[in-house]
Amino acid sequence: MINKQKLDSIKNAPNGFCLAKWYQVTIDLSRGYTHSCHHPMRHKIPVEEIIKDPSALHNTHFKMLQRKLMLDGIRPPECDYCWKIEDTAGDHLSDRFIKSTDNWAYDLLDETLKSPWDKKISPTYVEVIFSSDCNLNCAYCMADVSSSIESEMQKFGPYPVTSNQHRMPREKAIKENNPYVTAFWLWFPEMVKTLRVFRITGGEPLLSKETFKVLDYLIDHPAPNLSLAINTNLSYSSTQLQKLISQVKVLFAHKAIKAFSIYTSLDGFDDQASYIRKGLDLNKFKANISLITDSLPESEIILMCTYNILSITSFKDLLDWIVEQKNAGKRITLDISYLKEPEYLRANLADDSLKSKMNDDLEYMKTLKQFSQYEINKYDRIVSWVNTKTADPFKFVYQADFYTFINEFDKRFKSNFSALFPGHKKFYRSCMKSYLWKKIYSLGNK
Known part of the structure; x- marks a missing residue:
């Protein structure tokens, strides 16, 4: 059961905020794509970025821009999987609440809210193909x-x-x-x-x-x-x-x-x-x-x-x-x-x-x-x-x-x-x- 106090804390964060954008990643190594979490469309990882820094398998410039939107209180369009659930009549928990209050993410909330949008993140939940x-x-x-x-x-x-x-x-x-x-x-x-x-x-x-x-x-x-x-x-x-x-x-x-x-x-x-x-x-x-x-x-x-x-x-x-x-x-x-x-x-x-x-x-x-x-x-x-x-x-x-x-x-x-x-x-x-x-x-x- 998700703790209500945790949910309320997340709700007090900027609109559309989700810790999965920082700490969860799926990386398709067979073709060079990534996304955080698994709901948005995958996007290409520029080879020049991973040559400079292998962590760009997760920290692509595109993804960091999505984090900036979240910190600015803007819902990233690519995250519409959760917006559809949240905008449905009634009280429904979307995956951004479920993921953001999971034990691989929640204790990093305060630190993340204070961090610059372009900080290179070491993820806590990684999926690889x-x-x-x-x-x-x-x-x-x-x-x-x-x-x-x-x-x-x-x-x-x-x-x-x-x-x-x-x-x-x-x-x-x-x-x-x-x-x-x-x-x-x-x-x-x-x-x-x-x-x-x-x-x-x-x-x-x-x-x-x-x-x-x-x-x-x-x-x-x-x-x-x-x-x-x-x-x-x-x-x-x-x-x-x-x-x-x-x-x-x-x-x-x-x-x-x-x-x-x-x-x-x-x-x-x-x-x-x-x-x-x-x-x-x-x-x-x-x-x-x-x-x-x-x-x-x-x-x-x-x-x-x-x-x-x-x-x-x-x-x-x-x-x-x-x-x-x-x-x-x-x-x-x-x-x-x-x-x-x-x-x-x-x-x-x-x-x-x-x-x-x-x-x-x-x-x-x-x-x-x-x-x-x-x-x-x-x-x-x-x-x-x-x-x-x-x-x-x-x-x-x-x-x-x-x-x-x-x-x-x-x-x-x-x-x-x-x-x-x-x-x-x-x-x-x-x-x-x-x-x-x-x-x-x-x-x-x-």
Whole structure:
């Protein structure tokens, strides 16, 4: 539970202020991008900046300008993920409150408010992407963080949508002589001294040799105050996971880290989850969950749900499965965020029947004692956002693009959306009508 006194203190800071802009960073070393936190769009790290100072992997000039806006009481436009939550009717905590009051940030509040906007910051929460190599092809993901999607786009080309070509690669990954990886290893020995959380993501981190290089470094250079985390899709043979488990056991034995967590993802359940996350093997996923909890009982599993329009009809089944895991003694926390992009997969496209399902699921979740108030609140704010009656002039376009995307997705992967998502039947038909009207409108304007 977040301390109200802490929240009030943050609210007394300049409007739009968020400590994540200073102390949390996700760095894509495979292509040279960064953002703080993970919600804003990634921006390019200028090579000339990291040559002068490797900490520019985090402290880019662009990011420092966003910090200046926050200190001046101005909401940075790139942080609109939280503004949407905060501007929704009712009392809702956005991620900037949650992050700013976390134990890796809050005690630095006073110091940060007094610091100049262009001060070089040593982050306390770091995520790195060493490689975009990935064995999954998720519907809402993009080529820049999944080699499987990159291969798909090379084979088939862009989707025939109008609103967002999110799956197209912006640039190729740097495979050799990568200046960003070089800068990371120059900076890491110094950066790790102040780190509280270090999280390796991807791609699939277990496919990268750099992941195991980090573990070896920490075995040789203990960081006893560090919480280590790995993002992994857990949809692979357990032999791949055993190597990770073995090294983590050594880290614990040497007291080289404070804690270890696994971050993994399910955005629905059963066949619908496998549709959203192509390549997901739910049986292997479940087996690997058990392997982790049996082998590393001191570890925690954070199950992330990127809640989107396809999550709605199997979300209750996901809740029931998590309850089973919690009842079996597994330390699993459900962490739900709404999908921001692409727009045509957002949950707020839901029609009344799907909204009704969401409302029912929220009330059901509230009856389950296994879920904390934190977990419930994360879903509550998404439901409130979806139920907000605001006119979106582009909703018609997004619905048409949903229909276009799903049909092309089915064609490429030889799947059948209508058969797997019967609860979306009415919504799908509505999107088809939007597609036809859009097509008629386009022909009429030629």
